[in-house]
Amino acid sequence: MKRQGTLVRWEKERGFGFIRCAEVSADVFVHLRDFADRGLTPQVGMTLTFDEIHVGGKGPRAVAVQAAGAMPRREQQQPRRPAASPRPRTDRCRDAAPSSSSSSLPMMLLLPAYAALLGYGVWTTRIPPIALGVLLLISLLTFVVYGVDKNAATAGRWRTAESTLHLLSLIGGWPGAWCAQRLFRHKVRKTSFMAGYWATVLAHMAAVGAWVGKFLPAGLLAL
Known part of the structure; x- marks a missing residue:
């Protein structure tokens, strides 16, 4: 079920925080990787929409998190740009060595x-x-x-x-x-x-x- 709440805490160094929602009794845990828009910078006080899940008997967790009013990202509607030529794997290995x-x-x-x-x-x-x-x-x-x-x-x-x-x-x-x-x-x-x-x-x-x-x-x- 889609819910909406306010980000009341954000640990920037650790990449997680908590969302407060009137429909949920406890603050909802959210991790940076659960944001649909990876370019979004979470800020305390921002309104977010999310899906609530429960994993392993723990408290509520938010997934598919978006800023309120943001449109879902649809890759097929975006103009395709020419793909850059991938660097050969051997080059990456030489760079890392x-x-x-x-x-x-x-x-x-x-x-x-x-x-x-x-x-x-x-x-x-x-x-x-x-x-x-x-x-x-x-x-x-x-x-x-x-x-x-x-x-x-x-x-x-x-x-x-x-x-x-x-x-x-x-x-x-x-x-x-x-x-x-x-x-x-x-x-x-x-x-x-x-x-x-x-x-x-x-x-x-x-x-x-x-x-x-x-x-x-x-x-x-x-x-």
């Missing part, structure tokens, strides 16, 4: 250096062997948190704060974060986030290097 390899190269250098630093720290007794297990668990935890956040982004649920992801990287989970970014294709296109991520990697490496190099007092570990 430098970006992937350029981001992987620093990590391929950092991981062996990090392993050597930890190994030297254990050999000199500056790092207890149990710390290696703890760091591995933190990396695994970070990997899982990234996966959960990617799933939440796809489903339109509440997201993990970027500060939490950075904190996990800073305390030693950055290898797991890097693996999750590549496997889930998550956050890699956001320049500001990736800049923060690399800052946590360098800060962690610097802290471990200072500890192993005895630039930090041994008594600090007891704190």
Whole structure:
């Protein structure tokens, strides 16, 4: 059934919000991908028409969302423009390859250096062997948190704060974060986030290097 309501909340960064409709008891969840006009910029206060659905026992959700008064888009009524020649798939692969390899190269250098630093720290007794297990668990935890956040982004649920992801990287989970970014294709296109991520990697490496190099007092570990 077609309904009409007012957009009362919109989370721009997360791409979802809520519509208030007099005919529905609860605010209706709406995701950016459910707008019929992908060029529309949702704004709080705008009047929207939508179809109400219920999925998996959750609250009401809006689909086929349009600004009130907007005409449905009918591609067959629009004049056809000459189709641009598609770029060969091989060209796209060549374009993507430098970006992937350029981001992987620093990590391929950092991981062996990090392993050597930890190994030297254990050999000199500056790092207890149990710390290696703890760091591995933190990396695994970070990997899982990234996966959960990617799933939440796809489903339109509440997201993990970027500060939490950075904190996990800073305390030693950055290898797991890097693996999750590549496997889930998550956050890699956001320049500001990736800049923060690399800052946590360098800060962690610097802290471990200072500890192993005895630039930090041994008594600090007891704190």
